Amino acid sequence: NAGVTQTPKFRILKIGQSMTLQCTQDMNHNYMYWYRQDPGMGLKLIYYSVGAGITDKGEVPNGYNVSRSTTEDFPLRLELAAPSQTSVYFCASSYLGTPDRGEGELFFGEGSRLTVL
Amino acid sequence: QKEVEQNSGPLSVPEGAIASLNCTYSDRGSQSFFWYRQYSGKSPELIMSIYSNGDKEDGRFTAQLNKASQYVSLLIRDSQPSDSATYLCAVNMKSNYQLIWGAGTKLIIKP
DSSP states (O other), rough: OEEEEEOSSSEEOTTTEEEEEEEEEEOOOOOOEEEOTTOOOOEEEEEEEETTTTTEEEEEETTTEESSSSBBOOOOOOOOGGGGGGGEEEEEEEEOOOOOTTOOOEEEOOOOOEEOO | OEEEOOOOOEEEEETSSEEEEEEEOTTOOOOEEEEEEEEEEEEEEEEEEOOSSSSEEETEEEEEEEETEEEEEEEESSSSSSGGGEEEEEEETTTEEEEEEEEEEEEEEOO
16 A cells, blocks of 8 residues: 655755756655645645546646646656755645535655755 | 644644644535644545544554534543654545545644
8 A cells, every 4th residue: 555655755955056856656646746845834735637638737836847647646846956945845635526425635755854955 | 714723833742642633624614534644745535534423543643633612622641652653634525525634734643
């Protein structure tokens, strides 16, 4: 039961570098999300996807890009890393159905701690 | 601006007592409400979900929803040290299928 798998778990970047955070889920969920969590703060939505080929911006999309070529994979690309992108990143997935089928319940990956110096 | 508000805490509760966590939300049209628990350095995990007014019980946990007053609460009975964590309230605002998250309440259970 893998669930949602994120890699890498830790990464240090220099300012201006780029990288991709990988996320894959094996639950056949329609919805996938990327969040960031800063210390003492709630989760902020970066991007989300309602299915393969469809992505949309969340609250804080600037400096990031995503793609969803398959149901399983939802990578997050950081271009030109900045210190403000230092955070913990969580990938999550959900099955969006009717309330009695757990609409809105998110399954999270273990998180990726990114530091930009 | 659609918001979810929580007291950041920390909330300190003696072992064996009842812990009460509260959350208010701004969007009156919200449909689904969730409590997630997050241990330090870990990812959030779902504790309770509630969709209609009233109480919903699951073991030591009870979620309470009052849509008229726009608040949702979580009660933890017989609190254990293992309940020490940050509790995140999340609200599904139907208009865009996204969850809006509170900043979380840090709960400390003292032995």
